[in-house]
Amino acid sequence: MKVSVIIGDAGPKGKGVFAAAPIAPSTKVAGYYGRPRWIWDIPEELWPYTIQVDYDKYVLPRRNGVIWYMNHSCEPNCLISGKYLVAGRAINVGEELTFDYSTDVDWSGFSMRCRCGSPGCRKTARAYRFLPARVKRVYGRNVAPFILREYFRAPPGVDPAALAGTRSVLRSP
Numbered sequence: 001m002k003v004s005v006i007i008g009d010a011g012p013k014g015k016g017v018f019a020a021a022p023i024a025p026s027t028k029v030a031g032y033y034g035r036p037r038w039i040w041d042i043p044e045e046l047w048p049y050t051i052q053v054d055y056d057k058y059v060l061p062r063r064n065g066v067i068w069y070m071n072h073s074c075e076p077n078c079l080i081s082g083k084y085l086v087a088g089r090a091i092n093v094g095e096e097l098t099f100d101y102s103t104d105v106d107w108s109g110f111s112m113r114c115r116c117g118s119p120g121c122r123k124t125a126r127a128y129r130f131l132p133a134r135v136k137r138v139y140g141r142n143v144a145p146f147i148l149r150e151y152f153r154a155p156p157g158v159d160p161a162a163l164a165g166t167r168s169v170l171r172s173p
């Protein structure tokens with residue numbers, strides 16, 4: 001089922017993505033399939049829109065699409081699950097859809113001042129490797145596949161990226 005969202009005004013963050021109808025937990029919100037490109041082949045002003053998919057490789061999402069406008073939150077309502085963003089809990093009409101950029105970026109130079117305003121705001125979003133252990137536990141395997149490959153163990157013969165988290169794990173505010 002396709003989710004119903006609208007692009008709207010997210011205040012100081014610029015534009016954002018908002019639910020136009022209730023979204024059930026685990027619903028696929030958007031896929032970030034696309035051609036991986038070397039980061040230096042992408043103009044720097046577009047870096048904030050990219051999704052990291054491997055070391056120095058990024059996908060530039062469809063311009064003006066859902067992922068293009070989806071903002072970061074330190075207490076998001078969406079999660080990465082494989083190559084999709086999924087609802088991490090029930091999302092109400094009018095709620096802004098967010099995910100944690102630190103679950104798809106592991107470039108150590110990444111640093112973004114956060115304006116998410118959530119009680120648990122880390123003030124600065126940085127690479128996955130710098131997330132506090134308790135935050136990593138919340139996300140578990142709901143991180144980008146290349147991060148699973150780097151940090152998670154799988155049984156012999158199994159690609160860790162296949163262990164992508166699918167549970168809806170986030171608590172409601």
Ligand SMILES: [Zn+2]
Nearest residue numbers: 074114116121
């Ligand atoms: Zn924040």
